[in-house]
Amino acid sequence: MDHLKRLYESVKEEALNDYLKFLSFPSISSDLNHVADVKACCTWLSEWLYRKGFDVEVWETEGHPAIFATCLKAGEEKPTLLLYGHYDVQPVDPLEEWDSPPFTPTLNGETIVARGAQDNKGQCFYTVSALAALLKENGSLPINIKLLVEGEEEIGSPSLPAWLEKKKKALQADYVAVVDVGMKDAKTPAVTLGARGILTMDIHVRGTEGDLHSGSHGGLAYNPIHALIQILDAARDKKSGKILIPGFYDDIRPLTPSERSQVDLSAREEAPGGEKEFPPAERVGLRPTFEVNGISGGYTGFGFKTVIPAKASAKASCRLVPDQDPQKVGAAVKAFLEAKAPEGVTVKVDLHPGTGKAVRAHADSKIAQAFKQAYRELFDVEPAFLLEGGSIPITTKLAEASGGEPVFVGLGLADDRIHAPNERFSLDRFRNGFLSIARTLEILNGQAS
Missing domain, CATH: 3.30.70.360 (Alpha-Beta Plaits)
Structure with a gap:
């Protein structure tokens, strides 16, 4: 891990400056007044990826465009990982409750405050920054990478399914990682095995x-x-x-006894809402x-x-x-x-259109175990397996189109205020996200720490 930490320090200043630029685009997918802003954000990121050495396509969907970028230099004998994120963001209302302009990223101590700081521009950008740094250092990546970054996740991805079917051959992958979820708590990373529809x-x-x-x-x-x-x-x-x-x-479909033994269902405090006969964590992940x-x-x-x-x-x-x-x-x-x-x-x-089915992955899959090992090495604690209460509607269709084993990962926290005023993401978690992505690629390539 030390070599990756040195790699991060070598690109840190540029990566963070580009992250702030990425955050400055008001790419609100649900607001027709921001169609041009969404397009501008897509253009900026696609050009950034091209400059970093990726092969890039912009899919001009019926709605907001999506970016499909690849680096397949590792060779056919290496596995292929499809990474998913989104560059669109939620509206900023109520604007008067923001402490600073939502699209003027502000450093508050060691935390960036802006709309999209975590969801999903922060997690998306530490991902692409790690890929770009590894590619620049080595001339290739440890495994083959396909990257899909869309502009309609916050409105249910209505335009993407048709393109997934159209691009089914190009999307083929061994694994799918949705980098858009969070940790169990501030000290415990997690690999999320399912999300609700x-x-x-x-x-x-x-x-x-x-x-x-x-x-x-x-x-x-x-x-x-x-x-x-x-x-x-x-x-x-x-x-x-x-x-x-x-x-x-x-x-x-209930959890099997094996699944129940692997998933952490203790991660929620008692709460007044929902079905009283089920414990809180089950109300969120299983009901x-x-x-x-x-x-x-x-x-x-x-x-x-x-x-x-x-x-x-x-x-x-x-x-x-x-x-x-x-x-x-x-x-x-x-x-x-x-x-x-x-x-x-x-x-x-x-x-409404834009529905999505629930997804449940396997704890013993190679991709789940690879991320778990990377998190264990990085945080020096045993990561949790969780079930997510939120929804990423396109995930089922993405897994079906690619044929890849899915998993959800990310370093979000409950108090990041996503979808609310003063959304935030810490610089420390941006760094750890970078390191976790880079290390997972090495693990999937069979490299020792």
């Missing part, structure tokens, strides 16, 4: 054509906000936390959820407006676990909610 929806409730006077119609008209609350409330048992939608729990993400309706502006609103709406999402089909679960949720419409209102559920 996802489906999202809009729920619309309408009463009358227009808002009504709450004096003239109060007590007569059915308020759509009341109806929405009633409908959502019907989906969950208040006491147990169990989801009451018929078919919601169908097809769930599906139905969550309301936002509600709107009526008048919420300055002052007061005494109306019965004509409509109300909510955004909701389901996190899914292995063997659950997003389309099947979505159909069950839609049928249940629409059937709960009380007299006087209509309910319409619009299911």
Whole structure:
């Protein structure tokens, strides 16, 4: 590991300066006002990779572009690793809660504060920095590398599946590593063996054509906000936390005894939400959820407006676990909610594209064991195997298209404030990420420490 630490120090200044430049692009994929910014970020990174010696393609999808870069100089006898990350970021609202401009990276002690500092520009850039440094030093990499960096992860990767099918031959790999998750805690790295799937929806409730006077119609008209609350409330048992939608729990694949013995299910403190019959870590890693993400309706502006609103709406999402089909679960949720419409209102559920199935990898796979060994050498502790509660929707399709054994890795922490104001990532973890990627490539090549 000492030779890799020396390598990092030799490129540190340039790598960190380029990281800050990468963070300066407001590449918010969900906002049409930032289409040009997303494109500019893609162009900058693709040109950076080309200058570092990679063969680079920019896939002009129907949405935001994706970058596919390769370095296959190790030879056919060496294994191939496909690394995945994304350059798009979440919106910055509420802007007033940021301590510094979100796209002006700010050094706060030994921590970088910016949107994307961790998710996923920080983890993406320590990955490509490690690859570039090894390539420059040796003229090749220890193994063959394919790199996919997309611009639509934060909106469910709607445009990428068609390109994965189109580029299936080029994507072939022995292993797939999604560098977009976190550690068990600040001292304990982790290899994540699974992530939940996802489906999202809009729920619309309408009463009358227009808002009504709450004096003239109060007590007569059915308020759509009341109806929405009633409908959502019907989906969950208040006491147990169990989801009451018929078919919601169908097809769930439990952990085998062997898997259960390998996965750390102690990494969560007691919490009030979810299904009470399951411990917290299982609620996050092994159980599906139905969550309301936002509600709107009526008048919420300055002052007061005494109306019965004509409509109300909510955004909701389901996190899914292995063997659950997003389309099947979505159909069950839609049928249940629409059937709960009380007299006087209509309910319409619009299911979104960009769903993703859950993924579960094997603890004894070569790629999982390689990252575990690299983390063990770097941190001098035994790494954990975890199951991730979040979702990276494209992962299943990526594994299927490439034929590679998947695994999730990364050095994020729960208090990095991803998706929130003042997102951050420490310089120490940027360094350790660089070292872990470089060392894993060596291990997969059979090199000793």
